[in-house]
Amino acid sequence: MRAGEASRLLWTDIDMERLTVTLNSPEKGGSPRIFKVSSKLIAMLNALPRTSVRAFGDNPTPYRKSIFQNTRRRLATKLQNPRLLRISFHTLRHWKATMLYHQTKDILHVKEFLGHRNVDTTLLYIQLAEAIFKEAADEFTVRVASKPEEIQALLEVGFEYVCENDGLLYFRKRK
Numbered sequence: 769m770r771a772g773e774a775s776r777l778l779w780t781d782i783d784m785e786r787l788t789v790t791l792n793s794p795e796k797g798g799s800p801r802i803f804k805v806s807s808k809l810i811a812m813l814n815a816l817p818r819t820s821v822r823a824f825g826d827n828p829t830p831y832r833k834s835i836f837q838n839t840r841r842r843l844a845t846k847l848q849n850p851r852l853l854r855i856s857f858h859t860l861r862h863w864k865a866t867m868l869y870h871q872t873k874d875i876l877h878v879k880e881f882l883g884h885r886n887v888d889t890t891l892l893y894i895q896l897a898e899a900i901f902k903e904a905a906d907e908f909t910v911r912v913a914s915k916p917e918e919i920q921a922l923l924e925v926g927f928e929y930v931c932e933n934d935g936l937l938y939f940r941k942r943k
Contacts, residue, residue, distance in 0.1 A: 769791060769803075769861070770795050770796075770857075770858070770861065771829070771832075771833075771857035771858070772795050772829065773791055773793060773794060773795050774823075774824060775822070775824055775829055775832065776793045776822065777789070777791075777822060777823045777824065778792075778821055778822055778823065779818065779821060779822070779823055780821075781823075782810075782813060782823060784810055784814070787804060787805050787806070787807060787810055788802050788803060788804055788805065789802070789803045789805055790802050790803075791803070791883070794883050797885060798882070798883030798884065798885065799880070799883045799884075799885065800883075801880065801881070801883050803881075836857065840852055840853060840855060841853065861882075862893075862896065865878055865881070865882055865890075865893045866893050866896040866897050866900065867897075868881060868893075869893045869894060869896075869897045870897040870900075870901055870942070871942050875887060875890055875891070875893075875894060878890050878893055907942070907943045908940040908941060908942055908943065909927075909940065909941050909942075909943055910930075910938065910939070910940050911927055911938075911939045911940075911941075912936050912937070912938055912939075913936070913937050913939060914935060914936050914937065919937060919939075922939045923939075925941070926941050927939035927940060927941045928940060928941065
């Protein structure tokens with residue numbers, strides 16, 4: 769999500785049982801979408817105070833931005849890493865999209881995930897992934913399965929089917 773989209777997120781947009789977050793108010797003419805989230809994120813959201821109908825409160829965006837900047841500045845000083853000062857909310861969106869493209873190699877999936885209307889906008893993430901990972905060869909974890917339970921378990925943790933040989937099914941997942 770963009771920072772503005774997250775700031776408008778309502779508690780009713782978060783489904784704690786199905787582990788989903790629905791974005792009903794996209795910015796920049798984007799598409800509404802539903803995100804599958806981890807139970808850890810749901811637990812963190814549940815730990816937030818419910819003082820408003822909005823998940824992140826009713827504080828104005830400049831207030832949130834200043835808190836983020838102050839926290840970032842303290843962390844950069846503490847870790848003696850001035851590069852942290854270059855990180856913004858949008859940097860996190862770019863990073864997630866770049867990693868998603870690197871893992872899936874599916875630009876249409878990334879386009880839908882980001883809510884872009886046009887795939888041309890999403891092509892930036894191919895360039896970023898190629899620049900970041902150009903020297904790293906694709907490395908995979910490979911697993912073999914023969915029983916339906918094993919196949920289901922591998923698919924549930926993100927392995928993709930590759931081929932079948934001698935009655936065994938081969939799966940892989942990027943490291």
